[in-house]
Amino acid sequence: MSEHIVPKKTYYIIFFALMAGTALTVAAAFVNLHNFNIVVALLIAGAKAFLVVMFFMHVKYSTKLTKLWVAVGFIWLFILLAVTMTDYLTRAWLTYKP
Amino acid sequence: MSLTATLPAANAAAQTNGEPLNYLNNGHGIRSWLLTKDHKRIAILYLISVSIFFVIGGIFALLVRINLLSPNGLFEPDTYNRIFTAHGIVMVFFFLVPAVPAILGNFLLPIMIGAKDMAFPKINLLSWYCYIIGAAFALTALVAGGVDTGWTFYTPYSTTYSNSNVLLTGIGIFIVGFSSILTGINFIVTVHTMRAPGMTWFRLPLFVWAHYATALVIMLGTPVLAITVALMALERIAHVGIFDPALGGDPVLFQHMFWFYSHPAVYIMVLPAMGVVSELIANMSRKRIFGYKIVAMSSLAIAVFGFLVWGHHLFVATQSVYLGIIFSFLSYVVAIPSAIKVFNWTATLFKGSISFDTPMLYGLGFIGLFLIGGMTGLFTAALGLDVHITDTYFVVAHFHYVMVGGSLMGFLGGMHLWWGKITGRMYPESWARAAMVIQFIGFNLTFFPQFLLGYLGMPRRYASYPPEFQVLHVLSTAGATILGIGLLITIIYFIWSLKKGQRAPANPWGAAGLEWHTSSPPPTENFLVAPVVTWEAYDFTQTEPKAQ
Ligand SMILES: [Cu+2]
Numbered sequence: 001m002s003e004h005i006v007p008k009k010t011y012y013i014i015f016f017a018l019m020a021g022t023a024l025t026v027a028a029a030f031v032n033l034h035n036f037n038i039v040v041a042l043l044i045a046g047a048k049a050f051l052v053v054m055f056f057m058h059v060k061y062s063t064k065l066t067k068l069w070v071a072v073g074f075i076w077l078f079i080l081l082a083v084t085m086t087d088y089l090t091r092a093w094l095t096y097k098p
Numbered sequence: 099m100s101l102t103a104t105l106p107a108a109n110a111a112a113q114t115n116g117e118p119l120n121y122l123n124n125g126h127g128i129r130s131w132l133l134t135k136d137h138k139r140i141a142i143l144y145l146i147s148v149s150i151f152f153v154i155g156g157i158f159a160l161l162v163r164i165n166l167l168s169p170n171g172l173f174e175p176d177t178y179n180r181i182f183t184a185h186g187i188v189m190v191f192f193f194l195v196p197a198v199p200a201i202l203g204n205f206l207l208p209i210m211i212g213a214k215d216m217a218f219p220k221i222n223l224l225s226w227y228c229y230i231i232g233a234a235f236a237l238t239a240l241v242a243g244g245v246d247t248g249w250t251f252y253t254p255y256s257t258t259y260s261n262s263n264v265l266l267t268g269i270g271i272f273i274v275g276f277s278s279i280l281t282g283i284n285f286i287v288t289v290h291t292m293r294a295p296g297m298t299w300f301r302l303p304l305f306v307w308a309h310y311a312t313a314l315v316i317m318l319g320t321p322v323l324a325i326t327v328a329l330m331a332l333e334r335i336a337h338v339g340i341f342d343p344a345l346g347g348d349p350v351l352f353q354h355m356f357w358f359y360s361h362p363a364v365y366i367m368v369l370p371a372m373g374v375v376s377e378l379i380a381n382m383s384r385k386r387i388f389g390y391k392i393v394a395m396s397s398l399a400i401a402v403f404g405f406l407v408w409g410h411h412l413f414v415a416t417q418s419v420y421l422g423i424i425f426s427f428l429s430y431v432v433a434i435p436s437a438i439k440v441f442n443w444t445a446t447l448f449k450g451s452i453s454f455d456t457p458m459l460y461g462l463g464f465i466g467l468f469l470i471g472g473m474t475g476l477f478t479a480a481l482g483l484d485v486h487i488t489d490t491y492f493v494v495a496h497f498h499y500v501m502v503g504g505s506l507m508g509f510l511g512g513m514h515l516w517w518g519k520i521t522g523r524m525y526p527e528s529w530a531r532a533a534m535v536i537q538f539i540g541f542n543l544t545f546f547p548q549f550l551l552g553y554l555g556m557p558r559r560y561a562s563y564p565p566e567f568q569v570l571h572v573l574s575t576a577g578a579t580i581l582g583i584g585l586l587i588t589i590i591y592f593i594w595s596l597k598k599g600q601r602a603p604a605n606p607w608g609a610a611g612l613e614w615h616t617s618s619p620p621p622t623e624n625f626l627v628a629p630v631v632t633w634e635a636y637d638f639t640q641t642e643p644k645a646q
Contacts, residue, residue, distance in 0.1 A: 079405060079406070083406075083409070083421070087417050087418045088418075091418040093419075093420060
């Protein structure tokens with residue numbers, strides 16, 4: 001289970017990495033990348049979430065089965081978001097106007 | 099062979115002043131029940147509370163049918179809206195979802211794998227309290243005037259226009275969702291970690307496989323329901339524009355999120371019942387289920403593919419046509435694992451030593467009715483035909499064949515098979531057979547005319563209708579009355595049998611499975627001698643046929 005003892009140092013490193021990520025997000029917001037601003041912001045946020053899940057939530061030190069479960073949870077969220085967005089993307093593709 | 103002989107003998111040795119010590123007489127008083135951590139007692143708590151909601155939901159069903167006796171309707175349209183919404187919400191969230199897993203699953207799953215209890219007994223009790231708290235919110239909303247949105251809470255009506263108790267009911271559903279999540283966690287962890295020595299994955303009864311698959315669906319789907327209800331509440335209270343176009347939201351987004359849970363929820367309701375039917379068919383024909391592994395895997399296939407078809411509820415909701423084609427195709431695909439089960443149950447009957455006791459009648463009833471429910475599902479999954487039958491009584495009939503013909507038949511079949519195990523008393527066999535036949539006739543008379551009504555164009559959720567539909571509506575109401583009487587008979591003899599029924603032996607059916615290797619009712623620790631499994635599932639050489 002999660003009895004694995006993580007050295008305090010690891011937590012500090014992850015904490016500063018998260019803070020750096022936040023600073024980076026703010027900085028990136030001031031650069032005009034047009035459509036890619038949102039992509040950059042989401043990529044940084046995704047990386048931060050990954051660190052939180054792996055280190056703060058101890059998934060890195062858990063069994064393969066736990067890792068599988070965590071992955072499945074995110075894959076299911078991806079299914080919900082991706083398929084729903086597919087709807088919005090292709091809704092207007094009809095060739096005739098009703 | 100040896101185990102059958104030793105375990106009941108060992109259990110009989112535990113007799114204390116006449117009555118053997120079991121989970122029912124081990125501790126008395128209200129505290130011993132409300133603070134219990136015994137999975138069997140929690141199952142009884144669930145049985146009582148879920149049954150109460152079944153009766154409430156049933157009364158609303160009868161009110162719906164009474165209203166539709168005359169073309170003009172009996173109630174005011176607004177009252178009627180509240181009645182069918184109450185019927186839907188109570189039956190779906192407070193009866194069908196918890197019925198088989200929280201009662202039969204809770205009671206049997208640990209025993210079937212040879213465990214003393216669930217992996218997390220306190221979480222198991224917490225799940226029942228979540229159910230009760232959620233139920234209290236929903237009941238309060240009901241008493242305060244009810245909800246008029248339909249059980250589906252479609253936006254923007256639910257968030258902007260309805261002035262009924264949407265919030266209160268939403269909170270109730272949010273909380274009751276956690277009751278099923280907690281049950282799901284317990285099932286998964288218990289099956290992974292608590293199996294008895296020798297109980298390998300492919301020696302698990304199909305009931306356990308089905309409940310494992312159900313737990314996966316619960317864990318992956320229910321959080322989305324919680325989020326959807328929470329966002330609905332947020333828009334209703336704070337006018338955050340998520341679903342209402344007037345606020346900049348999109349109402350179809352609600353339908354995507356709602357059905358991402360609510361289509362898989364159909365499998366939460368029917369998969370456990372399929373697990374029950376596997377036990378009914380195997381034990382009542384004394385044969386190992388034909389194609390055991392394929393039936394086990396089909397449960398997992400349903401759990402996974404069931405999440406990829408939700409868009410078939412949105413064919414006429416301005417959903418992209420291209421996405422509609424994919425959802426239609428995938429809805430056909432998901433019918434395959436269900437069909438595999440039906441074929442394999444039927445093949446199991448071949449050359450079996452078949453008994454027509456009540457559990458078998460329910461098992462066969464399930465196969466026949468679920469077949470009709472499933473096949474008409476293909477009608478509604480067809481992209482073109484669905485335009486004609488969307489939101490008609492055809493859909494109502496279809497999902498009642500799945501929910502009542504499937505889940506309820508499975509639930510009642512399981513209650514009859516394991517009634518002796520759970521209560522220590524047998525139900526009266528001839529009454530039970532008669533009640534099942536009455537229910538079967540009543541059910542078909544209720545819902546078959548609704549297929550015709552729907553195809554002719556009768557919309558669902560309407561309080562009134564053109565006079566030419568009256569004959570079919572009256573037939574349907576007559577059927578509902580017969581169905582109600584059949585169910586009432588079952589409730590009465592079950593209660594009667596608690597005091598007057600014959601004492602149940604450890605294995606009244608000559609059935610296979612670890613639960614029949616312990617006394618009826620089982621002791622608190624389930625087995626006095628920890629079982630070691632050395633045989634495959636459904637090995638009927640382990641047991642004698644039922645004594646005549
Ligand atoms: Cu569906």
